Amino acid sequence: MLRFCSIASLIATVALLCGCGKPETPAPQPGALSAPAPAAADTRPAIVCFGDSITAGFGLDPGQSFPDLLQQDLDRRGLRYRVVNLGVSGDTTQDGIARLPMALAEKPAIVLLELGGNDGLRGIPLSITQANLAQMIEGFQTASARVVLAGMSLPPNYGAAFIQKFEALYKSLAAKYHVTLIPFLLEGVGAHDEFMQRDGIHPNAAGARKLEALVMRTLTPLLK
Numbered sequence: 001m002l003r004f005c006s007i008a009s010l011i012a013t014v015a016l017l018c019g020c021g022k023p024e025t026p027a028p029q030p031g032a033l034s035a036p037a038p039a040a041a042d043t044r045p046a047i048v049c050f051g052d053s054i055t056a057g058f059g060l061d062p063g064q065s066f067p068d069l070l071q072q073d074l075d076r077r078g079l080r081y082r083v084v085n086l087g088v089s090g091d092t093t094q095d096g097i098a099r100l101p102m103a104l105a106e107k108p109a110i111v112l113l114e115l116g117g118n119d120g121l122r123g124i125p126l127s128i129t130q131a132n133l134a135q136m137i138e139g140f141q142t143a144s145a146r147v148v149l150a151g152m153s154l155p156p157n158y159g160a161a162f163i164q165k166f167e168a169l170y171k172s173l174a175a176k177y178h179v180t181l182i183p184f185l186l187e188g189v190g191a192h193d194e195f196m197q198r199d200g201i202h203p204n205a206a207g208a209r210k211l212e213a214l215v216m217r218t219l220t221p222l223l224k
Contacts, residue, residue, distance in 0.1 A: 044082040046106045047074075047219070050096065050136075051114030051150070054185065055087025057208065059197050064205045069212035070219075079223055084108070092118045093132030100139050110222055111140045112215065114150035114185060120166050121154065130169045137177045146222050148215075149174050150185040155200075182218050185211060 049055045049067040057065025067085040074081050084106050088095065096115045103111065113136060119129040133149075140147050151170035154163050167184075174181035186203065188210055189195040195207030203211055 042082050044080045045109035046084050047081050047110045047112065048084045048086055048103050048106050048108040048145075049112045049114065050099075050103050051087045051112070052091040052118055053087065053089035053202060054117070054211075055085060055112075055114050056089050057085075057087065058089050058202050059199075060205060060208060064208055066203075066208045066211040066215060069209060070215055073212060073216050081109070081223065087114070090118060091115060092122065092124065093129050093136070096136055097132055100136055104139065104143050107143070108140070108145045110146045110148065110219065112148045112150060112219075113137065113140070114152075116166075116170070117152040117154075120152065120158070126165055126169055129166075130173065133169070133173055134177070137173065137179060141177065141179075147177070147179040148182065148218055148222070149179050150182045150215075152186070153184055153190065180218060180222065182214065185214070187214060 047070070049070070055065070055067060057068065062068075065085060065087070067083050067087070071083040074083065086099065086103055086106075088099070091099075093115045096113075113133070115136070116129050116133060119132075137147050137149070149170055151167060153167055156163075158166075170181060170183070173179070184190070186207075189203050189207040191200075192207075195203055195210060197204050
């Protein structure tokens with residue numbers, strides 16, 4: 001009898017241990033198998049703002065750069081375009097060529113090309129700046145994008161002769177490639193303390209609003 005009880009106890013113990021060691025199947029969680037729906041693709045034509053720190057909105061709060069303001073303006077007017085800000089602080093025209101494939105990947109309908117200012121500030125030969133801008137214009141036009149060329153100028157200490165030649169290269173390119181030209185993107189902003197940051201190079205929030213108004217006036221005839 002004692003032997004029987006010992007065997008019975010052993011069997012019960014083994015059964016208990018086997019039951020405890022068996023992993024429990026977790027209960028399915030509601031919605032655990034359903035993946036989130038992918039965001040709908042933005043099919044609006046792209047306006048690519050391709051430039052340096054002025055386009056990037058250096059020193060400004062988020063939403064204050066002129067491309068951000070341009071998007072807001074377009075939305076208010078019911079114009080269905082998406083603005084892509086491809087401004088990178090410090091970029092030269094050579095940097096722009098390196099980033100050209102990124103801009104073309106957006107399949108832009110319109111490109112605002114704002115580069116060259118850093119070339120001038122660094123004393124890069126004008127022939128190199130002009131050749132680089134020409135290469136970018138040709139690349140955008142080959143992709144059927146309308147190009148708006150944003151001209152720039154330089155501080156007075158660079159000398160009147162050099163500044164005149166620098167400004168002229170934008171006019172020459174616009175005439176050669178039949179693109180829309182903004183002669184000076186900082187018109188009415190540059191050299192006006194109330195519209196510039198302390199560095200005297202970048203527009204403040206009020207200056208960015210003036211830039212956007214100028215860009216909007218320029219783009220309006222190109223918008224469908």
